[in-house]
Amino acid sequence: MDHLHQSFSVRFTYTVFFTSQLFKKANSLLSDFFRQQSTNDVQKKLLFVIDSGVIDAHPDLQSDISTYFAQHTDIVEFIPDLLIIPGGETAKNEPVFVEKIVDAVDKYGIDRHSYIVAIGGGSILDLVGYAAAISHRGIRHVRIPTTVLSQNDSGVGVKNGVNYRGKKNFLGTFVPPVAVFNDSAFLATLDxxxxxxxxxxxxxxxxxxxxxxxxxxxxxxxxxxxxxxxxxxxxxxxxxxxxxxxxxxxxxxxxxxxxxxxxxxxxxxxxxxxxxxxxxxxxxxxxxxxxxxxxxxxxxxxxxxxxxxxxxxxxxxxxxxxxxxxxxxxxxxxxxxxxxxxxxxxxxxxxxxxxxxxxxxxxxxxxxxxxxxxxxxxxxxxxxxxxx
Amino acid sequence: MDHLHQSFSVRFTYTVFFTSQLFKKANSLLSDFFRQQSTNDVQKKLLFVIDSGVIDAHPDLQSDISTYFAQHTDIVEFIPDLLIIPGGETAKNEPVFVEKIVDAVDKYGIDRHSYIVAIGGGSILDLVGYAAAISHRGIRHVRIPTTVLSQNDSGVGVKNGVNYRGKKNFLGTFVPPVAVFNDSAFLATLDxxxxxxxxxxxxxxxxxxxxxxxxxxxxxxxxxxxxxxxxxxxxxxxxxxxxxxxxxxxxxxxxxxxxxxxxxxxxxxxxxxxxxxxxxxxxxxxxxxxxxxxxxxxxxxxxxxxxxxxxxxxxxxxxxxxxxxxxxxxxxxxxxxxxxxxxxxxxxxxxxxxxxxxxxxxxxxxxxxxxxxxxxxxxxxxxxxxxx
Missing domain, CATH: 1.20.1090.10 (Dehydroquinate synthase-like - alpha domain)
Known part of the structure; x- marks a missing residue:
């Protein structure tokens, strides 16, 4: 009666896809992914968080995304209010951005079987992964890295985090994404x-x-x-x-x-x-x-x-x-x-x-x-x- | 070349100990635990966060803890500044308490191989588990539940969390403790x-x-x-x-x-x-x-x-x-x-x-x-x- 021992393993799996022009109508990679993930019991929601730098370089992106999911209302419930957040270290330095994402999770009723999709460089992916990880004890997140660094390294990994009082990655967790989509078209517009x-x-x-x-x-x-x-x-x-x-x-x-x-x-x-x-x-x-x-x-x-x-x-x-x-x-x-x-x-x-x-x-x-x-x-x- | 598949398992183990008077000098359960966990490479630190209600009911607790670890300076580096936080739902409702713990992690250089030890009811355990989980992507935490509810249920589990804008457990993660010590002596003073x-x-x-x-x-x-x-x-x-x-x-x-x-x-x-x-x-x-x-x-x-x-x-x-x-x-x-x-x-x-x-x-x-x-x-x- 002096102690009980607990032991278990948790399995994590995800796929890193390589593609180009992910949100063009003819590209079914993303919709196929969500179709495979769908279950009969409930409509899953999709909340997008996008790096403002990516929006600047790809002015059609927002409408491309909306148009893409307008074709697929049977698979997911697309939240049309895309959150745009400044990329780079600013995204990780300002606590207000974590709050902005968590508030959207609350406002739109994003539950643990819904998805937050991050499009951007490593900082945005780190921020979104963190906000997703702590909301409802972990909302599924999908990463769409738009930089070389995030496509070949941080974006395919299991870490997320934000800075705290200027200390890099002081707050964060280890939580894998449910999928990563490396779209080479984003690289063309990088400086x-x-x-x-x-x-x-x-x-x-x-x-x-x-x-x-x-x-x-x-x-x-x-x-x-x-x-x-x-x-x-x-x-x-x-x-x-x-x-x-x-x-x-x-x-x-x-x-x-x-x-x-x-x-x-x-x-x-x-x-x-x-x-x-x-x-x-x-x-x-x-x-x-x-x-x-x-x-x-x-x-x-x-x-x-x-x-x-x-x-x-x-x-x-x-x-x-x-x-x-x-x-x-x-x-x-x-x-x-x-x-x-x-x-x-x-x-x-x-x-x-x-x-x-x-x-x-x-x-x-x-x-x-x-x-x-x-x-x-x-x-x-x-x-x-x-x-x- | 179109996709890579990732798959791995992570093993989690911890022990739930049953004891009485954990911090009495003669009780070596806790020091034995830390001794077993110790490695040669570095001195591990121990930061305590304690429910103010427990302090009220056990006025000697703080000095008992200090005395206990004064015997064991070879095993761990005890941080003498004990954080006292009001128990009950207040602990989970006020973001300032998460901040207080994270700031102590920063101030005392508590790293991922050090420990945060929480003593208190379920709310304090949930709060401390959460603050530990998000600091440095997860500092080890030890739970010492002091209520019936936390000793038989939440305290031995893998969840943590705090409330957000009044919504219960809106923020949280799944992270097991590294050990739980159920001390029956704490139950005697419960109302x-x-x-x-x-x-x-x-x-x-x-x-x-x-x-x-x-x-x-x-x-x-x-x-x-x-x-x-x-x-x-x-x-x-x-x-x-x-x-x-x-x-x-x-x-x-x-x-x-x-x-x-x-x-x-x-x-x-x-x-x-x-x-x-x-x-x-x-x-x-x-x-x-x-x-x-x-x-x-x-x-x-x-x-x-x-x-x-x-x-x-x-x-x-x-x-x-x-x-x-x-x-x-x-x-x-x-x-x-x-x-x-x-x-x-x-x-x-x-x-x-x-x-x-x-x-x-x-x-x-x-x-x-x-x-x-x-x-x-x-x-x-x-x-x-x-x-x-």
């Missing part, structure tokens, strides 16, 4: 910075897990930089697959302490914050990758030629590998990100470094002097490039 | 209403799942009403076990639409709200059970003798089975709770009724006239009882 930014996550995953993928990126860096859509489609598909495999093969809700896909991220999170999110996430990750590659080389792990290949590939992709905030005073600068990163991960500090291209290895401490040395190297290379 | 209130959930689960347990409650109703602690210990243990079995044997995160443990609850939720939570949850559930038992009898399912046994047992336990708000105008009254209940569950309306004692059966609609008839019967019985 060059957003197009490029998402490639950093592919470089990251290739460097720690798959040398052949890095070789491919290196060989196609110029094509990717000049917006070759075939190369980009391949990169997104392969990177999304690796991301899904990592989740299902590991610790999906990160109950342990390792997060081996996080190469280059400890400094990137801090750099984004230090630049008031002027730096895109992928731009900060590119710098973080460069820093931690140099650091790995300084430890004697990564060879000099391989280190140079990494830096050169990042530069060919168009990334700048130095940012003045890297030089900020230690107590306010990037080094402070180490402690914050540990706290956010929970438990012991775990940082991924490179033993070789394609082979990440975890360490549990970093030497501040070596970090400063890596920063100095990036700064010197940047100055040299400007002199040439 | 009679709280002692009794928790018994309603045991009656509920017995009626829909286990006739022999109902027979036991019927036979021990007088002892339970007069605060026999041996009878109460048995009731809590058996009810907690049934609750755990229901979760692990079914749909732990309620992704489907059935919730067969919810007998008597559709009206109870609404009654609590209509009485501004003057009525305790268990008191409302007792009325809900009486109503839906009468309704089941009116359908010709439950026999008259069995219906009377249920009503008599509830009255012997000390419950009043009528509340004037039952008679409120339909559009503002209890019947409105049917629609709200469906919306909160999601999908089709599913209501549990009784085919017999120990045998629940689900229906998907209810007849308002029969509901009114059940209310009229309860009102007449109440008036008759007052005349006698």
């Amino acid at each position: 060059d910075r957003d197009w490029r930014s998402g490639i950093a996550e592919a470089v990251k995953v290739a460097l720690i897990k798959d040398a052949s993928f890095f070789n491919w990126i290196e060989a196609n860096a110029q094509a990717l930089a000049t917006r070759d859509s075939v190369a980009m489609d391949y990169l997104i598909h392969r990177c999304a697959q690796m991301h899904l495999d990592h989740i299902s093969g590991g610790d999906p809700f990160e109950m342990g302490s390792s997060r081996p896909l996080d190469f280059g991220h400890w400094s990137a999170h801090k750099l984004e914050q230090l630049t008031n999110f002027e730096l895109r996430h992928g731009e900060a990750v590119a710098i973080g990758i460069a820093m931690d590659s140099l650091y790995s080389h300084q430890l004697g792990w990564l060879t000099e030629p391989d280190t140079n290949r990494i830096l050169a590939t990042l530069r060919t992709l168009g990334f700048s590998l130095y940012q003045p905030m890297l030089d900020a005073n230690d107590s306010t600068g990037v080094l402070k990100g180490l402690a914050e990163f540990r706290e956010h991960l929970g438990g012991q500090l775990t940082i991924m470094l490179l033993e070789a291209i394609g082979k990440g290895v975890e360490v549990h401490e970093m030497n501040p002097d070596l970090i400063r040395q890596a920063i100095a190297t990036l700064k010197a290379q940047e100055q040299q490039a400007q002199l040439v | 009679d209403r709280d002692w009794r209130s928790g018994i309603a959930e045991a009656v509920k689960v017995a009626l829909i799942k286990d006739a022999s347990f109902f027979n036991w409650i019927e036979a021990n109703a007088q002892a339970l009403a007069t605060r026999d602690s041996v009878a109460m210990d048995y009731l809590i243990h058996r009810c907690a076990q049934m609750h755990l079995d229901h979760i692990s044997g079914g749909d732990p995160f309620e992704m489907g639409s059935s919730r067969p443990l919810d007998f008597g609850h559709w009206s109870a939720h609404k009654l609590e709200q209509l009485t501004n939570f003057e009525l305790r949850h268990g008191e409302a559930v007792a009325i809900g059970i009486a109503m839906d038992s009468l309704y089941s009898h009116q359908l010709g399912w439950l026999t008259e003798p069995d219906t009377n046994r249920i009503l008599a047992t509830l009255r012997t336990l000390g419950f009043s089975l009528y509340q004037p708000m039952l008679d409120a105008n339909d559009s503002t009254g209890v019947l409105k709770g049917l629609a709200e209940f469906r919306e909160h569950l999601g999908g089709q309306l599913t209501i549990m009724l009784l085919e017999a004692i120990g045998k629940g059966v689900e229906v998907h609609e209810m007849n308002p006239d029969l509901i009114r008839q059940a209310i009229a019967t309860l009102k007449a019985q109440e008036q008759q009882a007052q005349l006698v």
Whole structure:
């Protein structure tokens, strides 16, 4: 009579679809999905939340969506009031947007078997996933990522979250979407910075897990930089697959302490914050990758030629590998990100470094002097490039 | 290349311990638990959130806790600033309390491998579980339920949540605790209403799942009403076990639409709200059970003798089975709770009724006239009882 033991498993499944022009009448992928999900007992509702940047780039999107679902009133009850929310970090910084979505859930009676569909970049997906996760203990959510970064990485994963008092992802949950629709047509209207930014996550995953993928990126860096859509489609598909495999093969809700896909991220999170999110996430990750590659080389792990290949590939992709905030005073600068990163991960500090291209290895401490040395190297290379 | 399929399972385990005087020096249950959980890599922190009502009833509790962990600084880092929060529905109604906990997580650097320990009634546990679930995508939480209701039902389950704009549990998640400690010493200081209130959930689960347990409650109703602690210990243990079995044997995160443990609850939720939570949850559930038992009898399912046994047992336990708000105008009254209940569950309306004692059966609609008839019967019985 002194204790009872509880134990159960919960199964999560979802599909990541690849398509183009999802809301064109002739494209039945989305309506087929909802038809398969429908049950006889009740009409399911569909609430859309859309990134204002996507609306600006695709002025017909709202009417396309309305027209699409006007054909399918037998499958779902489409809520015609589309919520438009400013994209980017603003969406995650302002608590009013979580409230706006939760209020719509209340107003339109969106229940746990209805859907909230998010269209936008990673920030909007994170915000909507979070608002859906906490409403009625979890409303189903569908993600339609519109950026490279969200299509190949965050959008196909299981995390959501918002910032709290400026702290990135301080509030959030692990809840998978019920489906992800990667529509390549959205990528065409991205500006060059957003197009490029998402490639950093592919470089990251290739460097720690798959040398052949890095070789491919290196060989196609110029094509990717000049917006070759075939190369980009391949990169997104392969990177999304690796991301899904990592989740299902590991610790999906990160109950342990390792997060081996996080190469280059400890400094990137801090750099984004230090630049008031002027730096895109992928731009900060590119710098973080460069820093931690140099650091790995300084430890004697990564060879000099391989280190140079990494830096050169990042530069060919168009990334700048130095940012003045890297030089900020230690107590306010990037080094402070180490402690914050540990706290956010929970438990012991775990940082991924490179033993070789394609082979990440975890360490549990970093030497501040070596970090400063890596920063100095990036700064010197940047100055040299400007002199040439 | 048109889609990728993702699929994984996540395993959740936790233990419900039964003890008395958890924070007395000689009781090593809690320190043993944390010792087993400890890992070499990092000191784990312990943040306590305590129901102010529990502090009032146990003036030594705060110093007992501090003294207890002063012995165990090798195992955990105890945060001496205990958060005290008013118990009852207030805790769930005011967003400021979620904020207070999240701010403490930030201030004390509580990471995902540290613990938030909640001591209190169901509302405090729901609040703390929610704040823990959304902080850093889920900080481990330990529950120390102090009421009958939370020890035998909600406290051992996987739900948490707070109210939003007055709507009960509108925000919440499904996240199991890492451990539950049921300390019977807390029950001794409960007032009679709280002692009794928790018994309603045991009656509920017995009626829909286990006739022999109902027979036991019927036979021990007088002892339970007069605060026999041996009878109460048995009731809590058996009810907690049934609750755990229901979760692990079914749909732990309620992704489907059935919730067969919810007998008597559709009206109870609404009654609590209509009485501004003057009525305790268990008191409302007792009325809900009486109503839906009468309704089941009116359908010709439950026999008259069995219906009377249920009503008599509830009255012997000390419950009043009528509340004037039952008679409120339909559009503002209890019947409105049917629609709200469906919306909160999601999908089709599913209501549990009784085919017999120990045998629940689900229906998907209810007849308002029969509901009114059940209310009229309860009102007449109440008036008759007052005349006698």
